[in-house]
Amino acid sequence: MKLLVTGRSGQVAQSLAALAGTDLEIVALGRPELDITDRATIEAALAAHRPDLVVSAGAYTAVDRAESEEAEAFAANRDGAGHVAAAAAALGLPVLHLSTDYVFAGDAERPYREADPTGPASVYGRSKLAGEAAVLGANPRAAIFRTAWVYSPFGHNFLKTMLRLCAERDTLRVVADQRGTPTYAPDIAAALVAAARTALAAPDDPSWRGLFHLVAQGETTWAGFAEEIFRQSAARGGPSAKVEPIATADYPTPAQRPANSRLDSTKFQQVFGHQLPPWQTGVERCLESLAAGSA
Numbered sequence: 001m002k003l004l005v006t007g008r009s010g011q012v013a014q015s016l017a018a019l020a021g022t023d024l025e026i027v028a029l030g031r032p033e034l035d036i037t038d039r040a041t042i043e044a045a046l047a048a049h050r051p052d053l054v055v056s057a058g059a060y061t062a063v064d065r066a067e068s069e070e071a072e073a074f075a076a077n078r079d080g081a082g083h084v085a086a087a088a089a090a091l092g093l094p095v096l097h098l099s100t101d102y103v104f105a106g107d108a109e110r111p112y113r114e115a116d117p118t119g120p121a122s123v124y125g126r127s128k129l130a131g132e133a134a135v136l137g138a139n140p141r142a143a144i145f146r147t148a149w150v151y152s153p154f155g156h157n158f159l160k161t162m163l164r165l166c167a168e169r170d171t172l173r174v175v176a177d178q179r180g181t182p183t184y185a186p187d188i189a190a191a192l193v194a195a196a197r198t199a200l201a202a203p204d205d206p207s208w209r210g211l212f213h214l215v216a217q218g219e220t221t222w223a224g225f226a227e228e229i230f231r232q233s234a235a236r237g238g239p240s241a242k243v244e245p246i247a248t249a250d251y252p253t254p255a256q257r258p259a260n261s262r263l264d265s266t267k268f269q270q271v272f273g274h275q276l277p278p279w280q281t282g283v284e285r286c287l288e289s290l291a292a293g294s295a
């Protein structure tokens with residue numbers, strides 16, 4: 001199976017690349033060779049590499065900066081996502097596209113299900129929601145995976161930020177009134193490979209298409225996530241800090257975040273027969289990977 005992945009240096013793309021093996025070829029491409037805002041570069045890449053399926057993981061992910069760069073966010077997250085899906089469709093290829101919990105308002109009392117009403121409160125969330133529609137409209141063989149709170153040994157993310165800051169301060173103030181599930185990018189990558197195998201085994205079966213939620217098991221807050229990082233880091237003899245829980249209101253950011261970012265992944269498990277591990281397992285594996293210097 002050969003997968004072409006957009007957004008080469010991203011967390012999910014690098015995690016997919018790390019899974020490459022004898023029966024799994026991964027071609028991860030990024031700018032300038034493949035720019036999702038430039039359809040011709042996508043068509044050229046597909047013609048050159050002839051994949052079986054496209055994973056659309058490239059995106060504008062600077063959530064706060066998007067508030068002042070709306071055009072750029074929509075160019076990548078709506079139009080770029082649509083270009084990737086359409087270019088794949090022109091060759092009859094399925095596309096697996098990544099989306100986000102930020103498509104929801106975050107005021108529900110339970111984890112969100114796929115059919116729940118959306119209501120993004122940020123430019124990033126609106127651009128990603130528009131991207132979902134663009135993908136589904138452009139390619140009849142499309143599945144969209146909404147995930148959340150992604151971290152990995154690669155790139156910038158909350159876990160790496162916590163480890164960096166704890167070297168500078170004894171106590172870190174962390175938001176404790178947003179709930180969600182930290183999701184380890186290599187676990188997303190493994191789930192995407194399982195989904196790709198299902199899609200390619202029965203490309204015309206409608207059950208694998210459409211919207212899916214895909215997060216690790218369990219839930220916590222950002223403060224709870226930080227505490228777990230430091231607990232596990234200290235247990236390994238690594239750096240740690242004390243966490244002071246604060247309210248979102250005490251940490252103003254340009255973009256509004258959902259208070260409830262919890263996603264219900266039951267449908268993914270039912271359709272693809274694959275479940276992500278508990279979120280704490282990902283923390284363990286990420287710390288291990290960082291200690292091994294594999295990032």
Ligand SMILES: NC(=O)C1=CN([C@@H]2O[C@H](COP(=O)(O)OP(=O)(O)OC[C@H]3O[C@@H](n4cnc5c(N)ncnc54)[C@H](O)[C@@H]3O)[C@@H](O)[C@H]2O)C=CC1
Nearest residue numbers: 007009010011012035036058059061098100147148149150
């Ligand atoms: N990081 C997170 O916490 C979450 C991410 N997601 C979604 O998951 C997907 C993957 O996320 P990550 O791997 O964490 O993102 P990332 O920010 O690590 O990677 C995105 C990649 O896309 C690339 N990119 C941006 N514009 C591009 C363009 N015009 N052409 C080609 N590549 C371009 C960037 O250079 C970057 O390498 C994205 O769709 C994101 O919206 C969803 C929920 C949470």
